[in-house]
Amino acid sequence: MKPKVAFFDFAGCEGDQLQIANLEEEILDLLGQVEVVSFREVMKEHSDDYDIAFIEGSCTRLQDEERLKEIRKNASLVVAIGSCATIGGINSLKNYQNMDDVKKTVYGEKASLFDTYPARPIDAVIPVDAYVHGCPMTKDEFLHVVKSLLLGKKPEIPNYPVCVECKKNENVCAFERGEFCVGPITRAGCNSCCVNEGTKCWGCRGMVDNPNENSQKEVLVKYGLSVDDAIGKFKLYFGWQGKKK
Amino acid sequence: MHVLSKEDFSEFINSLIAETSLNVVGVKSKGEKFAFGPLESANQLRLDYDVTILPPKKYFFPQRETLVTYDVSSGYQSKSLADVKPTIIVGAHPYDIMAMLHMDEIFRETKSDPNYLTRRNSSVIIGVNIQNMSESCFASSMGCATIDYGYDLMLTDLGDKYAIDVGSHKGADLLNKYSKNVKKALARDIQSVGKKKQKIMNKTQQEFGFSSELIPEMLGKFYEKTSFWEDHSEECLSCGSCVLVCPTCYCFDVMDNPDLSLKTGERGRTWDGCLLEDFAKISSGENFRNTKSARYRHRYFKKGKYLFDRFGFVSCVGCGRCSSNCLPDIANPVNLFNDMYDESLKIGIQIDPATIPDIKIKTGDTIDYAPKIATIVKKVPMTANETMFELKLDDGSELGHQPGQFVQVSVFGVGEAPFGVSSSPTKKDTFELCIRKLGNVTSKIHTLNEEDKVGIRGPFGNGFNAELLKGKDLLFVAGGLGIVPLRSLFNYVLDNRNDYGRVILLYGCKEPRELLFGDEILSLADRDDVEFKSTVDRCPENEVWNSNVGVITTLIPQVDFDPQKTYAIVCGPPIMYKFVIRDLKSHNVPDDHIIVSLERRMKCGVGKCGHCQINQLYVCKDGPVFNYSKIKGIPEAL
Ligand SMILES: Cc1cc2nc3c(=O)[nH]c(=O)nc-3n(C[C@H](O)[C@H](O)[C@H](O)COP(=O)(O)OP(=O)(O)OC[C@H]3O[C@@H](n4cnc5c(N)ncnc54)[C@H](O)[C@@H]3O)c2cc1C
Numbered sequence: 001m002k003p004k005v006a007f008f009d010f011a012g013c014e015g016d017q018l019q020i021a022n023l024e025e026e027i028l029d030l031l032g033q034v035e036v037v038s039f040r041e042v043m044k045e046h047s048d049d050y051d052i053a054f055i056e057g058s059c060t061r062l063q064d065e066e067r068l069k070e071i072r073k074n075a076s077l078v079v080a081i082g083s084c085a086t087i088g089g090i091n092s093l094k095n096y097q098n099m100d101d102v103k104k105t106v107y108g109e110k111a112s113l114f115d116t117y118p119a120r121p122i123d124a125v126i127p128v129d130a131y132v133h134g135c136p137m138t139k140d141e142f143l144h145v146v147k148s149l150l151l152g153k154k155p156e157i158p159n160y161p162v163c164v165e166c167k168k169n170e171n172v173c174a175f176e177r178g179e180f181c182v183g184p185i186t187r188a189g190c191n192s193c194c195v196n197e198g199t200k201c202w203g204c205r206g207m208v209d210n211p212n213e214n215s216q217k218e219v220l221v222k223y224g225l226s227v228d229d230a231i232g233k234f235k236l237y238f239g240w241q242g243k244k245k
Numbered sequence: 246m247h248v249l250s251k252e253d254f255s256e257f258i259n260s261l262i263a264e265t266s267l268n269v270v271g272v273k274s275k276g277e278k279f280a281f282g283p284l285e286s287a288n289q290l291r292l293d294y295d296v297t298i299l300p301p302k303k304y305f306f307p308q309r310e311t312l313v314t315y316d317v318s319s320g321y322q323s324k325s326l327a328d329v330k331p332t333i334i335v336g337a338h339p340y341d342i343m344a345m346l347h348m349d350e351i352f353r354e355t356k357s358d359p360n361y362l363t364r365r366n367s368s369v370i371i372g373v374n375i376q377n378m379s380e381s382c383f384a385s386s387m388g389c390a391t392i393d394y395g396y397d398l399m400l401t402d403l404g405d406k407y408a409i410d411v412g413s414h415k416g417a418d419l420l421n422k423y424s425k426n427v428k429k430a431l432a433r434d435i436q437s438v439g440k441k442k443q444k445i446m447n448k449t450q451q452e453f454g455f456s457s458e459l460i461p462e463m464l465g466k467f468y469e470k471t472s473f474w475e476d477h478s479e480e481c482l483s484c485g486s487c488v489l490v491c492p493t494c495y496c497f498d499v500m501d502n503p504d505l506s507l508k509t510g511e512r513g514r515t516w517d518g519c520l521l522e523d524f525a526k527i528s529s530g531e532n533f534r535n536t537k538s539a540r541y542r543h544r545y546f547k548k549g550k551y552l553f554d555r556f557g558f559v560s561c562v563g564c565g566r567c568s569s570n571c572l573p574d575i576a577n578p579v580n581l582f583n584d585m586y587d588e589s590l591k592i593g594i595q596i597d598p599a600t601i602p603d604i605k606i607k608t609g610d611t612i613d614y615a616p617k618i619a620t621i622v623k624k625v626p627m628t629a630n631e632t633m634f635e636l637k638l639d640d641g642s643e644l645g646h647q648p649g650q651f652v653q654v655s656v657f658g659v660g661e662a663p664f665g666v667s668s669s670p671t672k673k674d675t676f677e678l679c680i681r682k683l684g685n686v687t688s689k690i691h692t693l694n695e696e697d698k699v700g701i702r703g704p705f706g707n708g709f710n711a712e713l714l715k716g717k718d719l720l721f722v723a724g725g726l727g728i729v730p731l732r733s734l735f736n737y738v739l740d741n742r743n744d745y746g747r748v749i750l751l752y753g754c755k756e757p758r759e760l761l762f763g764d765e766i767l768s769l770a771d772r773d774d775v776e777f778k779s780t781v782d783r784c785p786e787n788e789v790w791n792s793n794v795g796v797i798t799t800l801i802p803q804v805d806f807d808p809q810k811t812y813a814i815v816c817g818p819p820i821m822y823k824f825v826i827r828d829l830k831s832h833n834v835p836d837d838h839i840i841v842s843l844e845r846r847m848k849c850g851v852g853k854c855g856h857c858q859i860n861q862l863y864v865c866k867d868g869p870v871f872n873y874s875k876i877k878g879i880p881e882a883l
């Protein structure tokens with residue numbers, strides 16, 4: 001029997017589901033291995049009978065927690081896809097601002113009617129079995145994770161920083177180009193794609209298990225960033241993780 | 246020596262490029278930096294470069310490569326090396342050529358690595374003397390700023406022409422076949438090459454404040470200076486840049502990449518490094534180098550001492566890549582060794598130059614990374630988490646192991662992991678493994694059934710010397726899973742019972758339900774030629790246990806043995822060794838009468854990938870069985 005899979009979205013941009021819809025040829029192969037029972041991006045039907053649940057987006061409201069717990073009950077494997085779901089992602093930027101201000105900016109005068117709380121990754125609410133990091137996640141990594149799960153394997157996701165892949169790709173380091181990069185504390189797995197393209201790493205995959213944040217800040221400052229700006233570099237994607245510590 | 250005008254040199258390179266059977270690569274610019282890359286035209290060459298981002302070792306030991314492919318229906322197949330094109334490397338600096346010579350030793354020692362050596366042996370090295378030295382280069386301090394061997398051709402820029410020194414027949418043939426207007430060098434050309442080389446040798450951007458010959462000895466005296474290492478590694482990001490860019494680093498990781506069909510796929514290797522946090526971590530969670538400072542120290546020891554002891558060279562060529570790539574700027578060997586030397590003066594440590602060790606480099610078979618296929622003929626669950634598998638090689642051959650050796654077991658698409666062989670070599674047709682469910686490979690194996698196939702490489706490593714133990718009293722001390730490799734010797738001894746003296750087995754596990762080989766072991770109580778004692782750490786209320794309760798060491802005082810006649814054979818979880826050995830020592834057992842079997846993270850199993858290293862030793866190659874007297878002074882061992 002083919003495992004049944006379902007896709008769910010919470011607060012996020014659905015960029016990750018688009019990535020999957022864009023898998024084109026590969027998805028045909030993949031569909032040979034699984035049966036998609038729920039996928040808002042490309043199909044209308046919906047079913048609650050599934051084995052693997054892919055969840056996109058972060059949890060930003062208390063009401064979402066109920067829905068997540070329901071999914072956890074139905075699925076034997078829960079996979080968080082995309083930064084918002086794996087690490088809280090860009091949504092946790094708002095964690096640095098005053099909550100009331102956030103509500104006002106987003107909802108205007110009706111703010112008090114809406115209920116929003118610090119954005120958090122899915123595993124802050126329910127246990128998660130596997131992660132597809134990235135903002136957006138890449139299809140290669142999505143396939144890597146799916147293949148692993150189908151083989152009954154815990155997907156191997158690196159616990160070393162982006163610099164490792166960046167060196168293997170023989171990039172000129174962002175710091176040597178006068179840019180600032182958080183690759184040294186960001187979890188690898190994207191094949192340092194942004195640096196390969198000539199830019200730098202923003203940290204979309206979240207931090208490695210034991211990042212040396214102090215040293216990273218010192219490096220940023222040594223290369224000319226003000227201390228405040230150096231701390232700012234951490235906010236974009238490390239909001240939830242940074243707060244947890 | 247010859248000379249070639251720059252124009253003719255360009256033509257020479259262009260005619261090499263035009264030859265489709267050759268893969269011509271050279272130094273090109275990359276942004277503000279330089280990198281070796283495929284040449285489309287001689288114009289791209291930048292022989293005035295200072296240093297390339299990565300060293301040319303990537304052509305022999307690429308960042309990622311396939312070792313084997315597999316097909317669930319037909320098994321594993323080594324990646325064919327038949328289509329490897331000869332690579333012509335244009336523009337290697339002398340220090341990088343020296344680094345290749347170091348790598349050659351490493352990849353051919355004991356067992357030779359076919360992937361590296363095939364590429365390396367077919368390559369042609371066209372070196373160039375340094376014209377611009379990078380800011381962090383200290384090659385001259387390491388004696389590697391110039392070199393007189395190791396290249397096929399060596400270029401020196403003489404303004405409007407290159408002087409070309411021919412270093413091999415290969416180089417001479419290449420020059421003959423592809424170049425025009427090569428002239429014999431005149432005396433003054435030879436002189437200017439000599440002068441240029443002299444100038445490079447005298448130039449250094451970074452300087453040791455002492456003789457670099459002192460490095461191995463000095464390191465030896467600093468191993469235990471924990472605060473020295475902690476202070477220097479405080480800012481380490483564990484980013485691995487220092488080892489990934491190093492021309493003499495060779496550690497790698499191995500991983501399986503299944504295709505979407507999940508039925509076929511490949512097993513590849515990729516660069517890894519001892520500075521990364523999980524490099525020495527095993528699936529039970531133990532990390533054998535769990536601090537930044539231990540990992541940081543390991544790199545310096547590897548370069549400055551372990552490889553010196555093994556091959557007689559300090560394996561740093563002074564290219565300076567590590568220092569220029571370390572963002573917190575703590576990876577510069579010159580700074581570190583200078584600090585170390587100052588410290589040694591301050592605390593008054595006397596350092597003499599090391600005597601070059603007596604090197605006996607063994608070379609042997611070529612490694613076959615493709616596992617053979619074996620069938621599970623019997624699967625016997627033993628406890629909730631441990632299952633015994635009896636395996637038979639499909640080609641009908643015997644495994645042919647020594648007690649204490651291990652095999653690498655592969656599961657298609659999932660990976661490979663080492664397991665001690667648990668059956669005695671006297672059992673010939675099949676062999677047994679007892680596997681605890683922990684991570685990916687082990688969990689997947691547990692889902693396999695009789696008739697299912699796995700891959701096997703090995704047997705590997707040094708087992709127990711059953712001959713040496715003949716006539717001796719044997720005291721087996723096994724903790725938990727440690728019984729598995731000991732059982733192969735134990736059963737061998739029982740099968741040859743008359744050759745040995747007393748046989749005592751002390752076996753402990755956490756709780757009664759974790760007892761392995763239950764029936765087999767408990768039936769030992771009925772034999773009068775074996776003395777057997779068992780213990781559990783604790784017995785929960787709902788379980789029955791009629792024997793000793795307490796850790797394994799509580800059994801030692803319960804047996805009476807003659808320490809001079811007895812050999813103790815010890816295997817168990819990492820934490821057990823210290824205590825058991827302490828107690829054996831207090832019973833006056835001599836060091837060389839204690840034999841242990843150790844466990845470390847493993848990938849290759851054949852002494853190449855670096856994962857299983859304990860200081861200078863490789864557990865997969867020098868162990869897993871060690872005589873205590875050999876590892877007593879090795880701090881990472883126990
Ligand atoms: C010489 C030797 C003999 C062993 N004998 C046995 C035995 O008889 N029975 C048994 O159950 N276990 C044995 N082990 C331990 C066994 O190898 C690990 O439990 C196993 O590698 C875990 O693999 P995994 O894929 O399930 O775990 P994961 O956590 O998924 O590990 C991934 C990979 O890391 C490496 N790795 C992780 N842990 C270890 C480890 N402890 N040792 C070596 N490599 C590791 C392997 O390459 C493994 O495939 C032995 C280990 C060694 C070194």
Ligand code: SF4
Nearest residue numbers: 163166173174181183
């Ligand atoms: S560009 Fe960023 S990721 Fe790449 S090596 Fe430099 S710091 Fe590391």
Ligand code: SF4
Nearest residue numbers: 190194201202203204
């Ligand atoms: S390089 Fe950094 S920002 Fe880019 S995908 Fe990788 S982790 Fe994300």
Ligand code: SF4
Nearest residue numbers: 481482484485487571
């Ligand atoms: S020493 Fe420097 S380059 Fe090496 S791992 Fe540490 S921070 Fe990275």
Ligand code: SF4
Nearest residue numbers: 491561562564565567
């Ligand atoms: S240790 Fe540093 S200087 Fe020495 S060879 Fe390696 S990268 Fe070059």
Ligand code: SF4
Nearest residue numbers: 494495496518519547
């Ligand atoms: S163990 Fe040695 S070869 Fe391996 S990465 Fe470390 S320094 Fe380099």
Ligand code: FES
Nearest residue numbers: 850853854855865
């Ligand atoms: S060196 Fe690779 S396992 Fe020992």
